[in-house]
Amino acid sequence: MLAQEIIKKKRDGGVLTSDEIQYFVDGVSRVDDVGASAAAQSNFTDYQASALLMAIFLNGMTVDERRDLTMAMMRSGAEVDFSHVSGAKIDKHSTGGVGDKVSLCLAPLVAACGVPVPMMSGRGLGHTGGTLDKLEAIPGFSTQISLDTFRSQVAEIGMAMIGQKPEIAPADKTLYALRDVTGTVESIDLITASIMSKKLAEGIDGLVLDVKVGSGAFMKTLEDATALAQSMVNIASACGKKAVALLTDMSTPLGLTVGNAIETKEAIDVLRGEGPDDLWLLTQALGAEMLVMGGVAKTLEAASEMMAKARVSGTGLDTFRKCIEAQGGDLRVLDDSKVLPTAKNKTAIESPTSGFIEFVNTEQIGIAALHLGAGRRTVDDKIDPAAGITFDSNHGRHGQQINRGERIATLLHSDIDQQRIDQATAAFFKAIQVRPESPVKASSTISGPSDDRQLGRITSPAS
Amino acid sequence: MLAQEIIKKKRDGGVLTSDEIQYFVDGVSRVDDVGASAAAQSNFTDYQASALLMAIFLNGMTVDERRDLTMAMMRSGAEVDFSHVSGAKIDKHSTGGVGDKVSLCLAPLVAACGVPVPMMSGRGLGHTGGTLDKLEAIPGFSTQISLDTFRSQVAEIGMAMIGQKPEIAPADKTLYALRDVTGTVESIDLITASIMSKKLAEGIDGLVLDVKVGSGAFMKTLEDATALAQSMVNIASACGKKAVALLTDMSTPLGLTVGNAIETKEAIDVLRGEGPDDLWLLTQALGAEMLVMGGVAKTLEAASEMMAKARVSGTGLDTFRKCIEAQGGDLRVLDDSKVLPTAKNKTAIESPTSGFIEFVNTEQIGIAALHLGAGRRTVDDKIDPAAGITFDSNHGRHGQQINRGERIATLLHSDIDQQRIDQATAAFFKAIQVRPESPVKASSTISGPSDDRQLGRITSPAS
Numbered sequence: 001m002l003a004q005e006i007i008k009k010k011r012d013g014g015v016l017t018s019d020e021i022q023y024f025v026d027g028v029s030r031v032d033d034v035g036a037s038a039a040a041q042s043n044f045t046d047y048q049a050s051a052l053l054m055a056i057f058l059n060g061m062t063v064d065e066r067r068d069l070t071m072a073m074m075r076s077g078a079e080v081d082f083s084h085v086s087g088a089k090i091d092k093h094s095t096g097g098v099g100d101k102v103s104l105c106l107a108p109l110v111a112a113c114g115v116p117v118p119m120m121s122g123r124g125l126g127h128t129g130g131t132l133d134k135l136e137a138i139p140g141f142s143t144q145i146s147l148d149t150f151r152s153q154v155a156e157i158g159m160a161m162i163g164q165k166p167e168i169a170p171a172d173k174t175l176y177a178l179r180d181v182t183g184t185v186e187s188i189d190l191i192t193a194s195i196m197s198k199k200l201a202e203g204i205d206g207l208v209l210d211v212k213v214g215s216g217a218f219m220k221t222l223e224d225a226t227a228l229a230q231s232m233v234n235i236a237s238a239c240g241k242k243a244v245a246l247l248t249d250m251s252t253p254l255g256l257t258v259g260n261a262i263e264t265k266e267a268i269d270v271l272r273g274e275g276p277d278d279l280w281l282l283t284q285a286l287g288a289e290m291l292v293m294g295g296v297a298k299t300l301e302a303a304s305e306m307m308a309k310a311r312v313s314g315t316g317l318d319t320f321r322k323c324i325e326a327q328g329g330d331l332r333v334l335d336d337s338k339v340l341p342t343a344k345n346k347t348a349i350e351s352p353t354s355g356f357i358e359f360v361n362t363e364q365i366g367i368a369a370l371h372l373g374a375g376r377r378t379v380d381d382k383i384d385p386a387a388g389i390t391f392d393s394n395h396g397r398h399g400q401q402i403n404r405g406e407r408i409a410t411l412l413h414s415d416i417d418q419q420r421i422d423q424a425t426a427a428f429f430k431a432i433q434v435r436p437e438s439p440v441k442a443s444s445t446i447s448g449p450s451d452d453r454q455l456g457r458i459t460s461p462a463s
Numbered sequence: 464m465l466a467q468e469i470i471k472k473k474r475d476g477g478v479l480t481s482d483e484i485q486y487f488v489d490g491v492s493r494v495d496d497v498g499a500s501a502a503a504q505s506n507f508t509d510y511q512a513s514a515l516l517m518a519i520f521l522n523g524m525t526v527d528e529r530r531d532l533t534m535a536m537m538r539s540g541a542e543v544d545f546s547h548v549s550g551a552k553i554d555k556h557s558t559g560g561v562g563d564k565v566s567l568c569l570a571p572l573v574a575a576c577g578v579p580v581p582m583m584s585g586r587g588l589g590h591t592g593g594t595l596d597k598l599e600a601i602p603g604f605s606t607q608i609s610l611d612t613f614r615s616q617v618a619e620i621g622m623a624m625i626g627q628k629p630e631i632a633p634a635d636k637t638l639y640a641l642r643d644v645t646g647t648v649e650s651i652d653l654i655t656a657s658i659m660s661k662k663l664a665e666g667i668d669g670l671v672l673d674v675k676v677g678s679g680a681f682m683k684t685l686e687d688a689t690a691l692a693q694s695m696v697n698i699a700s701a702c703g704k705k706a707v708a709l710l711t712d713m714s715t716p717l718g719l720t721v722g723n724a725i726e727t728k729e730a731i732d733v734l735r736g737e738g739p740d741d742l743w744l745l746t747q748a749l750g751a752e753m754l755v756m757g758g759v760a761k762t763l764e765a766a767s768e769m770m771a772k773a774r775v776s777g778t779g780l781d782t783f784r785k786c787i788e789a790q791g792g793d794l795r796v797l798d799d800s801k802v803l804p805t806a807k808n809k810t811a812i813e814s815p816t817s818g819f820i821e822f823v824n825t826e827q828i829g830i831a832a833l834h835l836g837a838g839r840r841t842v843d844d845k846i847d848p849a850a851g852i853t854f855d856s857n858h859g860r861h862g863q864q865i866n867r868g869e870r871i872a873t874l875l876h877s878d879i880d881q882q883r884i885d886q887a888t889a890a891f892f893k894a895i896q897v898r899p900e901s902p903v904k905a906s907s908t909i910s911g912p913s914d915d916r917q918l919g920r921i922t923s924p925a926s
Contacts, residue, residue, distance in 0.1 A: 007646035051645035183470035
């Protein structure tokens with residue numbers, strides 16, 4: 001098999017065979033010296049891979065090709081075996097958004113309801129946060145545990161939340177690094193294979209997808225988000241797994257906090273029966289899907305009820321307690337948020353005028369948090385777990401009324417340069433405007449604080 | 464400047480600036496550790512270059528982008544200075560075809576008419592031969608001479624024929640190697656820049672292009688060939704050089720020989736006033752363009768007359784004699800072809816039936832010669848200068864009548880495996896069929912033996 005012939009085929013709009021896709025992925029695995037024996041047989045170099053990635057970007061892939069790419073990437077590494085855990089193992093994946101801390105309250109509640117959740121997450125990059133960074137704000141909490149410990153912890157307490165393991169889909173790591181520098185990231189084919197290869201290797205039986213749409217998400221339009229959601233559901237199905245995707249609004253931040261320690265606190269609040277409504281309602285909706293998929297509830301209504309009970313009864317919080325204990329975290333965090341890192345400095349953001357709060361570009365809230373130290377621009381950046389932004393619950397949400405001089409939000413940060421605070425403030429006011437009229441709340445694109453943010457639901461592959 | 468931003472721009476159909484193209488070419492030059500200082504400032508890697516090449520392949524370039532790419536590639540190395548030679552220096556470039564030995568008889572005749580010809584050529588690869596290989600069939604003839612010697616020889620005898628120098632457009636060498644393995648060779652944008660960057664660096668004032676079309680050429684259709692010809696004329700003009708392109712038929716081999724020593728002999732025959740008509744007529748047509756462009760003739764008619772006189776009077780042959788002498792070749796070759804390497808063995812190809820000769824796929828004649836040892840598959844292959852194919856002048860040309868058992872052609876070869884002779888014979892009969900009816904001679908696609916093969920002429924840039 002010749003790499004250049006495979007490239008030419010895709011260049012000319014052809015459909016690649018399973019073997020051709022396998023040869024490509026074997027070569028990519030080889031580049032990083034992973035993937036062992038099969039990889040040694042492929043001569044697909046990195047510069048050939050990037051030419052093929054561009055041809056895929058521009059000419060697309062069929063569902064069969066996406067499935068083959070996903071499976072080949074999955075097989076480039078280990079596949080976790082959860083046959084020792086009875087019942088269907090279900091995970092959730094979010095495409096990422098500003099203030100998205102759903103995983104932290106969702107996994108314990110779902111596990112408490114009897115559905116095992118083996119969750120493997122990534123770190124935050126750019127304008128969206130990462131579950132790992134939020135968990136690691138808890139002193140002592142380790143997300144770097146072995147696959148064996150991961151397997152036994154899910155068996156024992158029903159859940160575990162760990163970092164992406166290098167043994168899982170290593171081809172994705174090499175491919176992503178190549179895509180990142182060759183302008184081939186924003187391809188639905190490649191995004192689908194990247195996400196699904198890692199998730200399917202986790203050994204799950206089903207996956208609930210939270211595909212975010214709006215100015216705070218990667219997919220800015222409902223059309224793009226729907227295409228990605230449909231693609232992922234198709235591929236899960238083609239690989240013999242259950243999947244459902246909720247399209248959810250990310251045109252305003254989720255909850256009232258953006259940062260790591262403060263988002264962890266907010267997630268714990270939800271487990272304690274407190275916290276903002278929008279965060280709880282989305283958690284409940286996603287959890288209900290997982291419970292039905294996991295076979296412990298017959299209907300979404302019954303599943304929603306189970307989620308609510310697990311919250312009110314505190315079994316969700318108990319499960320999170322066991323998880324924190326198993327992963328070495330400081331248990332006092334559940335009762336005393338002062339255990340979490342706290343910011344040395346606070347800078348109030350006050351309204352320059354009287355009017356109504358309108359989120360016009362939520363991505364800029366993520367950028368503002370990044371300036372404060374809450375995020376990373378490159379994978380090597382250090383983050384400040386205490387940094388971030390809290391919105392006022394009465395004057396900091398979309399559509400709320402505010403008077404001149406009242407506080408919209410508070411920037412949390414360490415002793416950073418004034419320049420960075422200025423940059424954060426400037427970004428903040430690119431995200432938020434105070435306008436004389438109440439913003440039109442287009443129900444399909446802008447969420448209110450008591451809205452579950454659902455814009456759509458995709459449950460079966462497109463024919 | 465960020466490589467990935469440049470890639471994304473072209474990926475999305477944008478137009479690259481001169482600076483962006485320069486940054487790309489600087490990076491490509493760096494890859495090979497050539498191009499020195501400017502190159503050190505670019506971080507364009509080879510895997511980024513191949514992604515961009517694919518985006519260029521699929522999304523194309525404007526004339527301005529092609530010009531910028533050509534100029535940047537040209538500036539990646541040395542530019543020959545011919546200001547010490549008076550008059551306009553004119554070269555010819557052929558896109559390559561089966562049996563194309565025009566350069567060998569053309570350059571001496573044009574130089575004899577007073578137009579200096581500094582000719583830098585490549586080696587043959589695949590199904591087409593190379594001028595260097597043909598010249599090197601002359602014992603002692605060196606094509607590897609320095610740029611200084613090249614400059615002085617053109618000044619002294621009006622012509623020189625040398626191999627591509629590594630100092631000339633080194634970025635093209637790296638880019639071509641990358642294109643070859645990434646499925647990005649067959650792009651008119653990239654082919655134009657590759658050819659023109661090298662030719663413009665030769666220090667010429669004008670260029671006559673022989674763009675071949677048909678089954679024995681890279682461009683199989685008149686449409687593709689016209690697009691390439693127009694592109695090259697556009698770029699020459701955009702770079703301030705004169706250019707004219709003749710579109711010429713390559714659906715049958717040029718002349719009666721395919722190979723190295725035998726093609727050199729055939730070219731010398733033309734200089735001696737002998738040889739096949741089609742080879743002479745094409746040489747005359749291309750030479751006439753060069754003489755008019757060089758300012759020594761006012762009209763193509765007058766120029767054609769000058770070419771014919773240089774042939775009949777022997778001044779062309781004299782000029783070639785000086786060239787061979789200057790470049791160390793055995794002068795006896797002009798009077799005694801036995802000085803050239805001769806094949807140890809001959810295998811006759813006889814007609815299996817009675818009928819008419821029809822060339823259906825001339826590329827396969829090149830492949831047959833390759834099997835016999837006359838060509839190379841990779842740049843590292845050795846060639847046998849004596850190997851090749853001679854066609855019978857009465858029964859070996861398109862449309863000629865033949866009886867069963869009569870000889871169509873003779874395969875010339877050394878003591879090679881019978882398997883290779885069989886492969887050559889099989890390829891030969893993929894190229895030629897003997898049919899009961901005389902083939903339709905579509906004047907625009909199939910040349911006869913006394914035809915100058917011209918299918919079109921492009922002299923000025925498209926608006």
